[in-house]
Amino acid sequence: MSLPDASLAERLQQLRAAHAKDPTPEWPARAKRLHALETMLNEQRHTFAAAISADFGQRPTEETDLLEFFPSLSSVRHALKKGRGWMRPQRSLPGLTFLPARNVLIPQPLGVIGIIVPWNYPLYLAIGPLVDALVAGNRAMVKMSEFTPSFSALFAEQIAKYFQPNEVTVVTGDAEVAQAFSSLPFDHLLFTGSTAVGHHVMRAAAANLTPVTLELGGKSPAIIGPGARFDNAVERILFGKLVNAGQTCIAPDYVLLPRARMAEFIDVAKRTVTKMYPQLAQSKQYASVISDRQYARLIGLRDKAVAAGAKVHLLGDAADDASRRLLPPQLLSDVGDSMDIMRDEIFGPLLPLVPYDTMDEAVAYVAAHPHPLALYLFEEDGALIDSVLARTVAGGVSVNDTLYHIAQHGLPFGGVGPSGMGGYHGEAGFRTFSHMKPVFRQARLNGAGMLGPPYGAFFHRMVNMLIKRG
Template sequence: MTDSTTDLSQRLQILRTAQRAEPMPDWPARAARLRTLEKMLLEQREAFALAINADFGCRPREETDLLELFPSLSAVRHALGHGRRWMKPRRRLAGLAFLPARTELRPQPLGVIGIIVPWNYPLYLAVGPLVDALVAGNRAMLKMSEFTPRFSALFAEQVARYFQPDEVAVVTGDATVAQAFSALPFDHLLFTGSTAVGHHVMRAASANLTPVTLELGGKSPAIIGPGARFEHAVERILFGKLVNAGQTCIAPDYVLLPRAQVADFVAAARATAGRLYPKLGENEQYTTIVSDRQYQRIAALRDGAVAAGARAVALGDEATGNTQPRRLLPVLLTGVNDTMSVMQEEIFGPLLPLVPYDSLDEAIAYVAAHPHPLALYLFEQDQALIDRVLTRTVAGGVSLNDTLFHIAQHGLPFGGVGASGMGGYHGEAGFHTFSHLKPVFRQARFNGVGLLNPPYGARFKRMLGLLLKRG
C-alpha cells in the first residue's frame, strides 16, 4: 500500500506535535529508540534479506548481511556507546573582555528529519541516517524507494510494528510521492541518490528554507600508483566494483593506471573475478541488476563505448541457462575517451573503464579536471606520492590501498563535495548534522559591562581604548 500525497502532511504533523511536546528527549528515551531499532534489525534479519533478494532478482544473503545489516547494527551500537557523551554541553572560553562570563554550546534536536532512501542499499541507507537522527533526539520520516517495492513495504510495516507513529514514520510511493515528500517543511532533509534528482530535491527544499544533506555520486576514480602492490590493487578494485554488481554510489567508476600495466590489469582482473565468483555467469552470489530499466541503461553504456571504438573484455562466461535474465557480466573497457557516455555518466553497474597514464601527475590532473567525486581510491606505498595525490585532488572521502571501507568508519563523516553532494553524517558527524549547537552566553553576576553604557563620556573612551588595544 502506498501513501497519498495528502497523507504526508498529516503524518509529519503527528511527528512535529510529539517533538514539540518533548523537544529535548533525555538519554534513556533516545537509547530506548536505538535499542528498538537494533531489536527490529535482529528479529527481521531474514525477512529483510529475502525481500531485498526478491526485489533484485538475485541478491545473496551474505552480501546483504555484510554490506547492509552489519554496518546498520554497528551504527546503532556506536551511537549507544557514545550518544550520552555527544549530548553533553561543551564549555567554551568567553572572550577576555567579557570575563568572568561563561559560554557553552548545547546540542539541541532540530525536530523532524526527512530521509529519502535509494534502492541500491535500501536497508543500510535507511537505517544509517535514522540512527543519527534518533541519537540526536529527533523524530524521523522516511520515504522508501519504489524500485525495491517488496523491501520498502516490509520496512514500512515493521517500523510501524516496532515504533510509535509519533517516533518514526515510513512512507512508500512513486516519484509523485517523492516530490511531495521533498517539499514538506522538515527541519532537515537528507537525500541519497543521483545528482540529477538531487537538483530537484534541493530546489523543493529551498521553498521552505529546509537545510539539506545531499549524498549523490559521480565518477569515483581508483588510481594505481607506480609503487602499488599491483595484484592487491586489482583484487580490492574488483571487490569494490563487483559487490552488488557495481550498484554502489562509491564503487570504483574507472581505473587510472600506468600505461604499461593495462594488459597486466586485464589478465589479473580475469583471474581475480574467476576466484571471487566462480562460474560468474550463473553464480548465485553475484547480484543481478535491480530492474530492466537499469539493465538496459548499463548495457547501452557498454555498447555505446564499443561502437565508439572501445574494447570490451568480459570477466566471466555467460550462464548456460537463463535463470536470472538481469545478471550482467562485468566488463573491462579499454581504449575509452571522454567523449563516450560511459566516461561522462556515473556507471552504477559492473563496467570498469581503464584509463592509462604516463605519469602520476597526469593522473592527478585528470581527476582534478573533472567534477569532484564522492570517493577516491589510491593504491600506493610511497608516502610522498600519497600526500601529493591527497593534496592535489578533492573528493568526498578516500580509501588508501582498499575500496569502500571509509564509509564504514564511525569516526569519519561520510559525504560528497561539489557535484557529489554536500554535508555529511555517520557517528558524531551525523549527530552534529541533525543537531543545532545552540550557543549560550552566561553573564556573571558581578561584571564590568556597565562601564560601556551611555552616555559616552571620558570613562567610556578609556574603556573602549583598552578594548581596541587588547581585544
C-alpha cells in the first residue's frame, strides 16, 4: 500500500517546524532522545528479533543479537559517552598575518535527516544512522524496507511510542513510497542498498540539491596472502560469508588465494562448515534467503556459472530447499570474469575462488575492478600488508578478519566510488549530519584597515611582504 506524497510532505514539514523552534538542541535534549532509543532496544529486543526472523523465514536470534542488537546498543552508548564533547566548538589560531583574530568551528545540526533502510539488517541499519543524526541534534524521517513488512511495521509502531512525531517518524510502504521519500527536500539523505537503486536515489536527491551519503555494495574481495595462517583465514572468511546466509553488504564476495592451495581451501572449508553448522539441513542457526525472488536470483547465478564451466563444491550436509528458501554454502571454482557471478554482487552463500600465482597478480586483479565496499587481507608479513593497502582502494578494510571494521566507533563506515560516498559511525557520523560552521572572529584592534583602498605605495609594500611570506 502506498503512502500519499502529501502525507510524506506533511511529516517532513512537522519535523522542520519543530527544528525551527529549537535549531540547536542542548546536550540534555539530545541525550534524552538517545536514552529513549536505548530503552526501546532493551525493552523490544525479543519482539524485534522475532519479527526479523518471521520476515526472513528463519533468522537465528543469535545472529540478530550479535550483528544488530549489540552494535545498535553499542553505538547509542558510545554517542552518550562522547556526544557532549563532539558538540564543543573547535578553536584554532589563524595565520600569523591575521593575529590577534581567532578561528572557531561550530557544529550545527543540519535539520531533518532522511534515512532509507535496507532489508538485510533492518534494525542496525536504521538505528546506526539514527543515532548519529540524533546526537548531532537533528530530527529524522526513516523509510523502512517493504521486504521486511513485519519488522518494519513493528519498528514504526515502537518508534511512535518512544518519540514524539516531531522528533523521529517512520515511514513504511513500497517502492513508490521509497521513490517519493527520496524526492523530499531533506537536509541530508542517507541511503543503504544496492548500487542500481543508489543511482535513482542520488538522481532524485539532486533535484533538491540534497546532500547524500550512499552506502552501496559491490564485490568485496578476500585475499589470502602467502604468509597467512591458512586455516584461520578460511574460518574467518566463511564466518563473514555465512552469517545471515551471505546477505551482508560487506560479506566476502570472492576469494583470491594461491593456486597451489585451492584443493586445501575446499577441504578446510568443508570441515569448517560441518563444525559451524552440524546437521545443516535441520539447523536453526543458519538463515534463510529473504524472499523467493532473491532465492531464484541466487540459483540462477550459480546455475549459469556452472553452464559456463564453473564447478560447485557443496559445503555441509544440506541440499537446496526452495520451500524453506534454504541455500547451503557452496564454493565455485573455475570461474571467469565474464560470468554474472563474477560481475554482480552475490549477496548470498555462494563463494567463488579465484587462484593467483603472485601477490602482484592478486593486487592487480582487485585494482582493475570497481572499488569494493570492503577488502579483507589475511597475511602476517607487515611489509606485504602495507604494500597491499597502499595499492588497493576500498571503503574499509579488515586485516586477518572479516566484517568487524564496521563495528569500530572510531572508524568511519562508507564506500568509495561505485561502492558509495560519504561515511558515518561515531564522530564521523556526527560530522556527516552537522554543518561544521567556520567562524572568523576579528579582534577589536587589528591591522585590516591598512589593506584597504586607496591602494598606494604602503599597500604595495605590505602585499609584497605578505606574498613573500606566503
